[in-house]
Amino acid sequence: MDEREDLADYDPRAYPPVAVTVDVVALTIIEGLLHVLLVERGEPPFAGRWALPGGFIRPGEDLDQAAIRELAEETGMTASVAGEPAAAEGPAEETAVTASASGEPTEGTAVAGRVHIEQLASYGAPGRDPRMRVVSVSYLAFAPRLPDPRAGSDASDAAWISIDHLPELAFDHERILDHALERARAKLEYTPLATAFAGETFTISELRGVYEAVWGVPLHAGNFHRKVLSVPGFVESTGQTTESGGPRGGPRAKLYRAGDARLLHPALLRPEREEEIR
């Protein structure tokens, strides 16, 4: 920022150029399994490898905007910045924007819903891109259902890949993805963002499915149910129920929508985690 320096006055133009990119870790849940949006690279380096969607920031474009644009380019969903919390809340993350899918304001069958996107971290190790110095600002996005990914207009392909069957990734994207997953798991504890994975309305069971997919552990149905309803503002009733019972039986479930809470209190903590404490 300030060009204070011990030696000469630092003119960035005197240095080899630095490129700034934005990479997006977009997560969604398909068939009860957590998936991440990946693109297949068409050109070297790492041609043929899968990578996180991303690209260079453009002149006049804020970082958040760049992330939203990149996500939109891959998913086809047009997104717009809805707001940014002044000073990050709770477990204090940084910039967070909420993007809402437009085009189909009807909350019908398909796309429906909001996409949550927030900044994750930046990566700038020399050599992480063999071509030049690249600093990547990564973003984390939670998407409901699957706005079926469409390949960019270049030669590459885009797809939602289960995190249980990840291919080798290009660059340091595996590390970025690891950070993103840990962040996502933590966010579900303190925020109502699990609802961003669900549709406009959802059952408590579906919400539990989100937690189980992201955390990778089974949760006790009864206790989860009571707990969710006991957290003020997490969900609010629609008064509706599902049309029918579950595919393998059971009564119709009540439908809820996201409540107005920005933080969950008390939080839904992940069961144990001895290992991670020390």
Place this chain on the structure above:
Amino acid sequence: MDEREDLADYDPRAYPPVAVTVDVVALTIIEGLLHVLLVERGEPPFAGRWALPGGFIRPGEDLDQAAIRELAEETGMTASVAGEPAAAEGPAEETAVTASASGEPTEGTAVAGRVHIEQLASYGAPGRDPRMRVVSVSYLAFAPRLPDPRAGSDASDAAWISIDHLPELAFDHERILDHALERARAKLEYTPLATAFAGETFTISELRGVYEAVWGVPLHAGNFHRKVLSVPGFVESTGQTTESGGPRGGPRAKLYRAGDARLLHPALLRPEREEEIR
């Protein structure tokens, strides 16, 4: 990262140059009050204004290294990367390095201790620096005591400023500082990082002073005491006590050092916060 593009092939060199800087929000506690390290700018823009210490990243230098270097340049303490947790923990932050003061391995009176430094967030709004496009990667540092700030060799001055008496800051540094403070407050809940503000050894009262300074609320001495000791690995006894009682009376306090926990479980949650929940 990947040069996928809808239109032409994007060559970053075809764009106006982007500069990447690192800004550090270094916090310490002086006389029971939270202070932040600021430098007075010697040149336009914002000449005469206070700003966060920072500067351009250098070729071959990782972002973490740049942050450590910037901090060292202002505080005079030489720091070195000690380690980085693979996948961030708990409330899931990203890169985290622990820098330890060298030079005086003796844990005597003065400097002593470890400096914790971790990446906070990046800021890249167009126009945030009037000169050119600048993306700033900000860092948050917790420092024990005060390695008395020394001005850089340029015309500017450096000082620890109480967060209760902040001057107007240059650029968007006030926003960065706000994010940093919120992050710091949250980190104290889930991690043992409060010990990074204390010396090599400390009393429970001193530790409580850290929490009170950062959170800005008084805490119940008795309950805090019992709670800290009940969290596994937060602190460990040295078997020693202070030489004398407090300045205004009271028995000698037992001395502790930081324990081996990386996360606090159960966490020390801030009292209430109704407002922030909705």
Place this chain on the structure above:
DNA sequence: AAAATAGTGTCTATAAGACACTATGTT
């Protein structure tokens, strides 16, 4: 002696989790 502080004891309200159970839907 008075005042401040370190540290402990105790009680209450809340929350987490284990478990059991009813009701309602499916195949």
Place this chain on the structure above:
DNA sequence: AACATAGTGTCTTATAGACACTATTTT
């Protein structure tokens, strides 16, 4: 009929916080 699921009741244990209290040290 058998089975899966939605949702509720109950019990045990852990935790947060209020409050009281003793012991030790300084002024």
